[in-house]
Amino acid sequence: MINQRFVVSISPHIKNGRTVRRMIVTTIAALAPAALWGFYQFGLDAVALVAVGITAACGTEALISRLAGKSSSLSDGHAVLTGLVLALLVPAGVPFWLVIVGAVMAILVGKMPFGPLGGAPIYPALVGLLIVATSWPNEIKSYVQPTTAPTELKVEGAADAEFPRDAVFIDPSDEAEYKTADLFMGKQVGPIGAISPLLLLLGGLFLILRRVARWQAPFGFLVGMGVAAGIGHALDPGGCASASFHLFTGSAMFGAFFLCTDWSSTPVTPWGMFLFGLIGGGLAVLLRIAGLPYGAVPWAIVIMSLATPIFDRITPTPFGKVASHA
Amino acid sequence: MDISFFSRGIKLSRRVKPGKIERIPPPGRVVLPLQQGSGPPAEPSIEIGEAVKVGQTIARGASNSGADLHASISGEVTAIEDLHFPNGTTVKALVIEGDGKDTWVEPDRDDKPLIASPGELLERIRCGGVIREGSDTKSLAEVIGEAMSPRGYLSPTGSAVAKPVRHIAVRFSDQDPHLDALAALTATIGDETAELDLGVKVLATITGAEQIHFVLDNKQEAPGVDKLADDNDYSVLHVDAANYPCLSSPMVARAVSGKEPDTAFKRVHENGILVLDVNTVLETALAARDRRPVISRLITVGSLAGAGVFEARLGTPLADIASAAGQKEKIGKVVLGGPMKGLAHHTLDFPLTKEISGITLFAQDQVTMAVNDPCVGCGLCAMVCPIRLTPGMLSRYCEFSSWDLAQEAHLFSCIECGCCAYVCPAGRSMVQFMVQGKSELLSTRRSES
Numbered sequence: 001m002i003n004q005r006f007v008v009s010i011s012p013h014i015k016n017g018r019t020v021r022r023m024i025v026t027t028i029a030a031l032a033p034a035a036l037w038g039f040y041q042f043g044l045d046a047v048a049l050v051a052v053g054i055t056a057a058c059g060t061e062a063l064i065s066r067l068a069g070k071s072s073s074l075s076d077g078h079a080v081l082t083g084l085v086l087a088l089l090v091p092a093g094v095p096f097w098l099v100i101v102g103a104v105m106a107i108l109v110g111k112m113p114f115g116p117l118g119g120a121p122i123y124p125a126l127v128g129l130l131i132v133a134t135s136w137p138n139e140i141k142s143y144v145q146p147t148t149a150p151t152e153l154k155v156e157g158a159a160d161a162e163f164p165r166d167a168v169f170i171d172p173s174d175e176a177e178y179k180t181a182d183l184f185m186g187k188q189v190g191p192i193g194a195i196s197p198l199l200l201l202l203g204g205l206f207l208i209l210r211r212v213a214r215w216q217a218p219f220g221f222l223v224g225m226g227v228a229a230g231i232g233h234a235l236d237p238g239g240c241a242s243a244s245f246h247l248f249t250g251s252a253m254f255g256a257f258f259l260c261t262d263w264s265s266t267p268v269t270p271w272g273m274f275l276f277g278l279i280g281g282g283l284a285v286l287l288r289i290a291g292l293p294y295g296a297v298p299w300a301i302v303i304m305s306l307a308t309p310i311f312d313r314i315t316p317t318p319f320g321k322v323a324s325h326a
Numbered sequence: 327m328d329i330s331f332f333s334r335g336i337k338l339s340r341r342v343k344p345g346k347i348e349r350i351p352p353p354g355r356v357v358l359p360l361q362q363g364s365g366p367p368a369e370p371s372i373e374i375g376e377a378v379k380v381g382q383t384i385a386r387g388a389s390n391s392g393a394d395l396h397a398s399i400s401g402e403v404t405a406i407e408d409l410h411f412p413n414g415t416t417v418k419a420l421v422i423e424g425d426g427k428d429t430w431v432e433p434d435r436d437d438k439p440l441i442a443s444p445g446e447l448l449e450r451i452r453c454g455g456v457i458r459e460g461s462d463t464k465s466l467a468e469v470i471g472e473a474m475s476p477r478g479y480l481s482p483t484g485s486a487v488a489k490p491v492r493h494i495a496v497r498f499s500d501q502d503p504h505l506d507a508l509a510a511l512t513a514t515i516g517d518e519t520a521e522l523d524l525g526v527k528v529l530a531t532i533t534g535a536e537q538i539h540f541v542l543d544n545k546q547e548a549p550g551v552d553k554l555a556d557d558n559d560y561s562v563l564h565v566d567a568a569n570y571p572c573l574s575s576p577m578v579a580r581a582v583s584g585k586e587p588d589t590a591f592k593r594v595h596e597n598g599i600l601v602l603d604v605n606t607v608l609e610t611a612l613a614a615r616d617r618r619p620v621i622s623r624l625i626t627v628g629s630l631a632g633a634g635v636f637e638a639r640l641g642t643p644l645a646d647i648a649s650a651a652g653q654k655e656k657i658g659k660v661v662l663g664g665p666m667k668g669l670a671h672h673t674l675d676f677p678l679t680k681e682i683s684g685i686t687l688f689a690q691d692q693v694t695m696a697v698n699d700p701c702v703g704c705g706l707c708a709m710v711c712p713i714r715l716t717p718g719m720l721s722r723y724c725e726f727s728s729w730d731l732a733q734e735a736h737l738f739s740c741i742e743c744g745c746c747a748y749v750c751p752a753g754r755s756m757v758q759f760m761v762q763g764k765s766e767l768l769s770t771r772r773s774e775s
């Protein structure tokens with residue numbers, strides 16, 4: 001044994017075995033129930049769109065890595081996640097090419113220019129989504145009638161509905177007819193993966209329990225939306241739907257648990273995360289009321305992401321330091 | 327307000343019942359580095375060829391507070407040789423060839439040590455070669471001497487620079503949950519608390535500490551210790567030691583005083599709180615009463631599969647200890663200390679020294695290699711950092727040599743606990759970045775001044 005040479009490295013000498021890949025796989029698993037519900041509600045079209053989105057994202061990433069002469073990063077699963085999230089955020093009736101363009105853009109513009117994973121200042125899937133949503137504002141609103149939904153849900157006229165504009169298509173005067181419970185259980189029209197607040201909530205809690213995401217940003221986001229919508233509704237019930245309606249429709253839940261908890265595009269400090277979510281939630285309601293054509297929640301989160309470096313400056317006072325010096 | 331509930335520190339597994347302490351017989355040859363713990367090396371006080379007995383002083387501590395070094399076996403000093411330390415330095419070491427008789431020096435017992443003056447007690451601690459195990463491994467006499475002498479806390483201008491010790495906290499469990507030597511020691515103390523009692527009183531006499539705290543793991547049962555605390559009005563505190571690093575000195579200091587000490591730059595005692603391991607206290611008692619020096623060390627020998635607690639003479643080759651512990655698999659990595667904070671060494675051909683609190687052996691297939699991928703910004707590290715830093719940011723500053731930004735972000739407050747590296751999914755060598763950043767900043771500061 002004498003003079004045998006051993007490995008030398010800095011402490012700690014054990015790790016909890018967590019890898020980037022495992023965390024992404026967990027995220028995908030957390031999204032799965034909501035995606036499956038979307039498949040059930042919207043049928044094979046939805047399945048095909050998701051498959052196309054994932055394929056396009058992976059293909060683009062592989063191609064660019066190859067052109068840039070870098071080793072492929074496909075194995076960490078991030079391209080799969082990007083394609084999946086993008087496809088889950090569009091309605092089931094959009095043409096295939098729209099999802100392909102979105103996925104290519106997400107990787108080409110949103111991810112690759114910023115180097116390795118962790119560089120992107122904005123969630124890549126949102127970059128792709130907003131590029132296609134802005135370029136083809138009518139195609140993006142190809143909502144489809146879900147399999148189980150209250151009969152009075154009207155898909156017709158989605159394009160010129162009043163609010164909330166990012167996904168739902170109903171008349172404000174109809175609001176009373178929609179049962180909050182139906183909305184919560186996922187009996188509504190919207191983007192493929194975002195119609196079931198219940199399953200998204202469960203997926204989000206799973207992420208938080210597995211310590212892949214922190215609770216502060218989603219909590220802040222939901223509080224922000226709820227408070228902003230509550231105030232708006234109290235001031236002008238005709239112009240702003242109630243808080244529960246805002247929270248359970250569109251991509252609100254999806255945004256809170258899966259977009260506000262991204263890594264590089266959101267803050268990492270406790271108060272930074274909370275305020276990021278809080279302001280983002282308020283902004284999303286504001287954008288909905290102000291009449292953004294599509295994607296108030298994604299837009300709100302993208303805008304907040306640009307301010308992430310500022311939120312990251314809200315660091316806690318380190319151990320043993322006096323608050324005023326922090 | 328702190329809204330990071332449920333998230334600081336990490337959970338590590340911990341064995342509930344520590345094993346028995348096994349004694350490893352004195353080896354035939356020992357190598358005793360003149361440097362034991364941090365601080366300057368001691369000066370040899372014997373000649374090569376001289377015969378020595380167990381406990382005989384063979385080197386005198388540097389300056390007037392450095393710990394002495396003693397022969398750990400009886401025999402003949404045969405050489406002074408160079409020894410490479412895991413931290414890269416080379417230190418002179420005395421070699422003793424044993425005569426196999428294990429004869430001790432004449433005991434010089436003082437039955438009433440508490441009557442002695444604090445200065446005398448301090449000198450006995452220094453002569454006993456006691457170092458402050460488990461934290462900065464400085465000579466204990468140096469640490470508490472500073473609290474005693476007026477120079478220690480009055481700068482030339484007369485303003486206080488360091489507070490005297492007001493609390494002493496004694497740790498009865500190792501900081502690293504994978505080590506259990508202290509828990510095993512506590513279990514063997516049982517009701518024989520005379521030495522513990524004496525050690526605490528000696529320390530309190532020297533430092534003038536008003537309050538003594540015993541800090542135990544919440545799974546530990548030590549009725550003797552509880553009774554001692556009860557009789558003397560010491561406070562007993564139970565913490566969840568599996569929640570690493572809650573037994574590190576700053577965390578213990580917070581637990582006993584309710585105030586957080588500043589962790590920037592290693593301090594001698596934090597907020598007037600001196601945190602000591604229980605074995606240091608027992609060594610203090612022996613040095614003060616029996617004038618018995620430190621010649622052996624209690625260590626945990628662990629592999630990820632399990633652990634055992636051993637007592638071995640200083641200078642015993644680590645290879646002997648590892649084989650006594652029955653290590654059979656092919657060893658891939660040797661860590662001096664626990665897996666969270668220990669120092670890796672490239673060989674087992676190294677003697678046991680006072681600062682080694684354990685040996686952790688990893689089989690070849692258990693060795694994890696650092697990946698050091700770029701930070702993905704997941705924020706897990708910020709969630710676990712007990713010092714509430716943003717380690718991901720700090721590591722990026724250090725990675726890209728933005729030393730000043732790192733300093734502004736409180737790099738020096740980092741206690742190098744390794745929690746951030748433990749959780750980092752990108753496999754970054756976080757502690758490496760922190761240590762590198764600190765040494766860069768310190769060396770520029772030195773070259774500027």
Ligand code: SF4
Binds near residue numbers: 710712741746
């Ligand atoms: S090593 Fe430093 S930065 Fe990392 S968790 Fe520990 S104190 Fe925080």
Ligand code: SF4
Binds near residue numbers: 703717
């Ligand atoms: S845990 Fe690692 S990857 Fe995550 S933010 Fe910290 S340093 Fe970056």
